[in-house]
Amino acid sequence: MTATSAAPATASLAERLATVWDAFDRRLEEVPILRRLAEGTVTIEDYRRLLFNLRQQVVDGSPWISRAAASFDIDHFALRTAAISHAQEEHRDYLMIERDYVAVGGTLEELRAGRKNIGSEALSGYMFHAASQPNPVGLLGAMFIIEGLGAQRAAGWARRFQEVLGLADNQVHFMVYHQEADSEHTGNLEAILTSGMIDDEAADQIVRCAEVVARLYVLQLEELDS
């Protein structure tokens, strides 16, 4: 993903992130399961697989954010605060996936016995690595991608799965919930990114992290069950 390096050096952080997002969005359109979703040929088995694969990585969401919180020193108190509350908000999210999965015919036993796919391994490994660095400001770029996905795409996917497969609201809680929850989170993120506490070096880290996470997230969706 080279889009940001081509951006002018004077581009604002917001503009650079927007470029990363556009490239991410284009890649998402090529992901097989999302293409089938758009075409209307997705199956109930596809939806179950997607939930199954997401769940294995989502259980790690709150732990890496907590790890990041612990890596912020007192000079980054505002970011530590944000990370702590964010971790708290996310740490029960995987339970929603589990309920949805059971509601479409899966079992908790098989879901909980599952392992991360290759993309999820890479994504999760990278997040824990990044969160373990001192003052991991770059992770705001990871948030930008993951929360942006929740806020801007998840509910659309949920609606489309409902349309194509005739699912009840009770079977798409996880994706629908993320539209509301992640919109709030992206609002918080906006506030931090425009607060003046992000210097040029931090901005570079944020953009780079967003690029990596965008690619690995797509990999996770491409590598279902791998």
Added chain:
Amino acid sequence: MTATAYLTGFGRYLPGDPVDNDGIVSRLGGDDRVTDRIRRMVLEENGIRQRHYALDERGEPTELNEELAVKALRAALDDRGIDARDLRMLACATTMGDALVPGFGSMVHGRLGGGPMQVLTAQGVCASSLAALDAAAAKIRLGDHPVAAVVGSELPSRSLRQRRFDGVNARMDSHFLRWMLSDGAGAAIVEFQPHPTKASLRIDWVRHVSLAHDHEVCMRSGMDGLEAVVGATWQDVDIADAQAAGMFVLRQDIGVLDQLAEAGISQFEELVDTGLIDMRRLDHVVCHYSTNRFRDLAFEGIRRRIPTLDTDRWFSNLETRGNTGTASIFIALEEAWHDGRFRPGETVLLAVPESARFSFAFAHLTVVAPPGAPAAAPTRGVAASAVTASADTPSTAPHEQGA
């Protein structure tokens, strides 16, 4: 948004060999001259030619009601190609379980096995079958469960035997049922997705209404007379006294059955008037009735609305499977389905009147082709089909349509 509920598997269990009219006496007794005359009269009126009893040739019970239910459920699960472990809900309908406690559904689940599941017992008479179906379909639509099973099961024969009638004042109010009811179970699988490779029946709606506010008790057991009286039910008096008073005999006030037929036709007309049933698009009716005489009343009633009514599109297996109470609608649906009477795109109305205290249940279904199959041809409807029925009677082979 809610999901859609589909019927994806069908099963039935009828115990033992079919018993013809001459084989009834050896099982139920009642071979005195008067009883014999009454039996012949009742059989002539109800039109039943054969039925099944969970009784051996000497009238001794061979199975429990819960066993009939489980065998029908296993047949439905096999038909769908799934296991009891896949079920998340079990809705059971019966008039009387084998025991007073626990609930029939719990006993059926215990015998069926599988995993943890929601269990419902719809206790009533004939229409409790569709009450159970309604509950299962509602939970599927809500997305609370992906797979449910519904079963209607009855084993009245053991209480129709002579020993129950000895020394009891049994009039036509008990003879009518005694020579009409028999044993069996019918089951269906309900899911939020259609069958992946075969046709399914989409549940468009289920309606169940009681008119008990406006009607006396018609069918009863366990009380003396038409009214339940404090201190005088079978649970209050000595068991021997209850037996002597004939409280354990199932009785029906046959004088009001014509009213029941009229009320059922009114309920049907209301569904037509409110647009839930579109007669131009109604292809099949599977109707429960206790005797052929009420079928004829129903035909007459419907013909008032639809003079071109094609009675060939009505299905009942009363004459060959007997009146199995709450099991009957599922036993009839199973037979109609596996005989290939229905084709993709066609609609099916299930209709179940219940005399006990005037309840009526209806369900509207649409045959859907397996996912990926070509779209269905437009339907003709019961009324319109009268003109072309002879040339175009459904003849789809079972293997082509979910057998």
